[in-house]
Amino acid sequence: MNPALMFIHSAGPQGENQGSYNLIKYVHNRLGNNAEVISPKMPTPEDPKYSDWKNELDKALAKHSGGIVLVGHSLGGSVLLKYFSEEVYHVKVLGLFIVAAPFWGKDDDWQRKDFFLQETFEQHLKEIPHIFLYHSRDEEIVPLSHHSVLAEKLPQSTCRILDGSDHLFENGLPELVRDIRRLLR
Numbered sequence: 001m002n003p004a005l006m007f008i009h010s011a012g013p014q015g016e017n018q019g020s021y022n023l024i025k026y027v028h029n030r031l032g033n034n035a036e037v038i039s040p041k042m043p044t045p046e047d048p049k050y051s052d053w054k055n056e057l058d059k060a061l062a063k064h065s066g067g068i069v070l071v072g073h074s075l076g077g078s079v080l081l082k083y084f085s086e087e088v089y090h091v092k093v094l095g096l097f098i099v100a101a102p103f104w105g106k107d108d109d110w111q112r113k114d115f116f117l118q119e120t121f122e123q124h125l126k127e128i129p130h131i132f133l134y135h136s137r138d139e140e141i142v143p144l145s146h147h148s149v150l151a152e153k154l155p156q157s158t159c160r161i162l163d164g165s166d167h168l169f170e171n172g173l174p175e176l177v178r179d180i181r182r183l184l185r
Helices: 021-034 050-062 076-086 121-125 144-153 172-183
Strands: 003-006 034-040 067-073 092-099 133-136 158-162
Touching: 003 021, 003 050, 003 076, 021 034, 021 067, 021 172, 050 076, 067 076, 067 172, 076 092, 076 121, 092 172, 133 144, 133 172, 144 158, 158 172
Parallel strands: 003 034, 003 067, 067 092, 092 133, 133 158
Antiparallel strands: none
């Protein structure tokens, strides 16, 4: 039986061709039968609150008892980092893939305190065997400096700095799919 891959989307509109929609579709199409791709709709994505997203994540994770691969895009990545560094969970996380995630509190534009990570959040992620971080070099929505903070705090992670300015990765992210495939082998 193939492991589940849970994809937590970004903030903002999530309709067709919006937000994480195209990236989720790309990952699903490229992985084919190698993983069951699940993408729970997170509540109020245009006005997200961590407690609401945490509750939805609790429900989604409760449906899985085997190994799971997690992908978080933008806010979804921040939520996964916060959740797995603060909450008690009962799934085996095979890999954590964080795409273009903000590091809340880093600068004036990113001050939603409910998404802040604890001071030593990285200490609580050591049980996750594979962590990957992806970010575009010239991205304007979430600056590369946010990726740099995460990479420094998570030295065990594999970092992929990508050419270009993509945030939504509407045409896909081959590096992500390649890394997931390698992990699933």
